Amino acid sequence: MVKKKTETLHIPEAPQRPGDKPDFGNWPWTPEDLNILKTDCSADDTREHASGLVRVLNNEHEALGQWNPNLKPEELIIGLEYMLRLRIFDERMMKMQRTGKLSFYMRSYGEEAIAIAQTMALENQDWLFPTYRQPGAQFVRGRDMVSMICHCIGNEEDNVKGRQMPVHYTYREGRYISVSSPVGTQFSQAIGVALASKYKQLDEVTITWIGDGASAEGDYHYALNFASIFKAPVILNVVNNQWAISTHSNFASGIQNFATRGLPYGIPSIRVDGNDFLALYSVTKWARQRASQNLGPTHIEVLTYRAGAHSSSDDPSRYRPKDSSDFWPGGDPINRLKMHLIKIGMWTEEKHLELEKKLDSEVMDAYKEAVKFGDLANGPYPSSDSIFTEVYETPPWHLLEQWDEMKRWRDE
Numbered sequence: 001m002v003k004k005k006t007e008t009l010h011i012p013e014a015p016q017r018p019g020d021k022p023d024f025g026n027w028p029w030t031p032e033d034l035n036i037l038k039t040d041c042s043a044d045d046t047r048e049h050a051s052g053l054v055r056v057l058n059n060e061h062e063a064l065g066q067w068n069p070n071l072k073p074e075e076l077i078i079g080l081e082y083m084l085r086l087r088i089f090d091e092r093m094m095k096m097q098r099t100g101k102l103s104f105y106m107r108s109y110g111e112e113a114i115a116i117a118q119t120m121a122l123e124n125q126d127w128l129f130p131t132y133r134q135p136g137a138q139f140v141r142g143r144d145m146v147s148m149i150c151h152c153i154g155n156e157e158d159n160v161k162g163r164q165m166p167v168h169y170t171y172r173e174g175r176y177i178s179v180s181s182p183v184g185t186q187f188s189q190a191i192g193v194a195l196a197s198k199y200k201q202l203d204e205v206t207i208t209w210i211g212d213g214a215s216a217e218g219d220y221h222y223a224l225n226f227a228s229i230f231k232a233p234v235i236l237n238v239v240n241n242q243w244a245i246s247t248h249s250n251f252a253s254g255i256q257n258f259a260t261r262g263l264p265y266g267i268p269s270i271r272v273d274g275n276d277f278l279a280l281y282s283v284t285k286w287a288r289q290r291a292s293q294n295l296g297p298t299h300i301e302v303l304t305y306r307a308g309a310h311s312s313s314d315d316p317s318r319y320r321p322k323d324s325s326d327f328w329p330g331g332d333p334i335n336r337l338k339m340h341l342i343k344i345g346m347w348t349e350e351k352h353l354e355l356e357k358k359l360d361s362e363v364m365d366a367y368k369e370a371v372k373f374g375d376l377a378n379g380p381y382p383s384s385d386s387i388f389t390e391v392y393e394t395p396p397w398h399l400l401e402q403w404d405e406m407k408r409w410r411d412e
């Protein structure tokens with residue numbers, strides 16, 4: 001008989017649960033820790049950058065170190081305005097959801113800097129493969145809020161005609177590829193598009209994002225393998241916001257650092273402070289240069305904290321301490337950029353308040369404009385015929401039969 005061992009399965013724990021005091025430890029990292037690397041560095045050369053943390057803004061709101069992108073104040077103010085617009089948009093849309101005007105909503109609360117700074121660091125021809133947590137990239141690419149709200153309602157002007165969940169945007173003009181509900185699928189799709197750009201010898205780079213939770217799926221690993229083998233011009237971001245709905249990131253990887261997982265694939269890998277607009281901008285610009293110089297992929301862990309609920313269907317007080325985001329050592333991304341601008345004499349509390357007011361009325365005006373094309377309760381909604389159109393150029397016979405059947409039933 002085989003002797004029985006005393007140990008049983010190892011089940012990871014979340015560091016804190018409701019009622020515990022949130023504790024993320026003290027971050028040892030400062031903006032001056034890590035040097036900027038040559039773009040033709042090897043994966044091995046990035047070992048310290050993968051296990052450390054690239055930061056530019058210090059706790060006194062100064063921009064320091066070699067990764068400082070030295071952006072002009074005007075550019076920083078544009079970034080601040082995009083982030084603030086997203087936060088106010090999200091707050092308003094959440095209220096709309098709570099009052100029955102939207103069926104579902106997801107905020108980017110606490111993560112506003114990520115897609116905005118990163119997309120600002122790219123060129124307009126670059127392809128974006130986002131998750132539902134990167135809608136801010138659309139502001140950078142010029143999407144109108146009315147069109148975004150029409151999508152969230154699923155009214156007649158919804159550009160995907162109700163085929164997607166709210167917040168699962170697609171924006172062709174901005175090369176913002178449709179968000180997929182099955183998480184993780186975008187990672188390998190992004191490699192395919194990056195390879196197509198390379199094959200066509202176009203100076204196009206692809207950027208994609210995946211969550212910590214979704215990075216536990218095979219898709220993440222297939223993508224890294226393909227990107228590494230074919231040196232795809234792609235920027236692969238793992239947004240580690242610590243949670244996948246109620247599942248802590250301890251369940252997504254056996255090691256606590258997500259950046260270093262790129263190293264065994266031979267991909268230069270960097271961890272960046274995801275609440276530091278300047279650090280995000282800089283690391284992304286650097287990764288774009290690498291891709292553009294035909295030096296292949298870059299793997300980035302964006303270290304952040306999901307400050308709000310996962311979605312309008314989630315209640316985080318059930319599984320983590322209340323207000324845990326207040327204790328996040330990375331602070332709040334909007335506040336940090338705002339305080340930096342104040343520090344360098346380019347912004348004031350009064351200007352900030354004015355901007356908040358202006359954006360709030362812009363969002364409200366956009367909502368009023370959007371419901372002219374239909375609201376959730378009363379429509380009008382996209383025509384039921386659209387179930388059968390716009391997928392096949394020539395719909396196959398069995399769909400035509402179903403379409404006829406639907407029309408008979410509808411027009412009875």
Ligand SMILES: Cc1ncc(C[n+]2csc(CCOP(=O)(O)OP(=O)(O)O)c2C)c(N)n1
Nearest residue numbers: 133181182183211212213214241243244245
């Ligand atoms: C393949 C698949 N499995 C499960 C789900 C349900 N689901 C939607 S979001 C989510 C959590 C994802 O967490 P993470 O990847 O960390 O992204 P975050 O929401 O934190 O940005 C899950 C499990 C899904 N949409 N697709």
Ligand SMILES: [Mg+2]
Nearest residue numbers: 211212243244
């Ligand atoms: Mg997550």
